[in-house]
Amino acid sequence: MSVLAAFTVTSDDFLLAWTLERVPEMRIEIERVAVEDESVTPYFWASGEDFEGFEAALDDDPTIEGSVTLEDHGDQRLYQVTWKRNARGIVYAVSEVDATILQATSDGTDWSVELLFPDDGAVSAFQDYAATHDLSFELRWLHDSAHPEAFGQYEVTxxxxxxxxxxxxxxxxxxxxxxxxxxxxxxxxxxxxxxxxxxxxxxxxxxxxxxxxxx
CATH class of the missing domain: 1.10.10 (Arc Repressor Mutant, subunit A)
Known part of the structure; x- marks a missing residue:
């Protein structure tokens, strides 16, 4: 049976730590994260009042190779970022065990992340990966999913x-x-x-x- 879990993760061990340190008032919501051949490509929504400062921070972020604005709805924009960093973060652990990021939002310092694991074995593998690579997170809750199709299959946040x-x-x-x-x-x-x-x-x-x- 699939397993749902919620974590609190620091930006340093997740995504956009450098950028969010400079514009902590911006709210970030991950749309999805693609990981392929050690390359991380996040797609995320940003909302707030300082898009100029936020995009300047993205341009200067040493962990980011480039960013593209895919949609602009005035007070909310969708970005695609190409990651430069090779360090092993939580997103790599998620990819390694075939888990799915259902929802991830940042308050400027920490990320609130909800994951769907395919089974209990994947949860154990995730914990082992995090321990091996010295990644820290705080588990908020963990339980079996009675209706995984509503999350993992449909991928509706x-x-x-x-x-x-x-x-x-x-x-x-x-x-x-x-x-x-x-x-x-x-x-x-x-x-x-x-x-x-x-x-x-x-x-x-x-x-x-x-x-x-x-x-």
Missing amino acids: DEQREALVTAYRQGYFSVPGEVSLGELADELDISKNAASARLHRGYANLVENTLIHDE
Whole structure:
């Protein structure tokens, strides 16, 4: 049975430590992390009021080879970063045991990370890897997943799920719609652009992992 776990990880052992030290007021949410042949490529959303300072920090970050802005929704932007660093971080441990990062958000100092492990053996292998490479993390909770398909297969984050479920219950998807995007955003207590971005990312994950997953 798959296992869900939540950790607190320092930026030094996860991602973007140098950048976040310079712009700690920016909030980062990992969309996904691709690890291939020792190369780490994070895709993440950034929100806050200092995008100019944040992008300048990314340009100067010695661990980053380059960054690209993929989407801009005003108060939230999606970035792709090419990693330069070869050090073994938590993301390498995640890749090594075939775990999935469900959600990862930064408060400027530490990361709150939720992972889905394929089984108990993967959890043990993850712990061994972290110990061998002197990586530190604080385990917040760990339990079996009764419905792993809702996370590992569909890859819908908690925030995306909240937006989709709220939209459904409020009648946003009805024809004609019972609430506007602005009203839905108010219900979620986020901006209109952020609500639109969460819905679109949630749609994409659901379609990719249900309708075209078998293809």
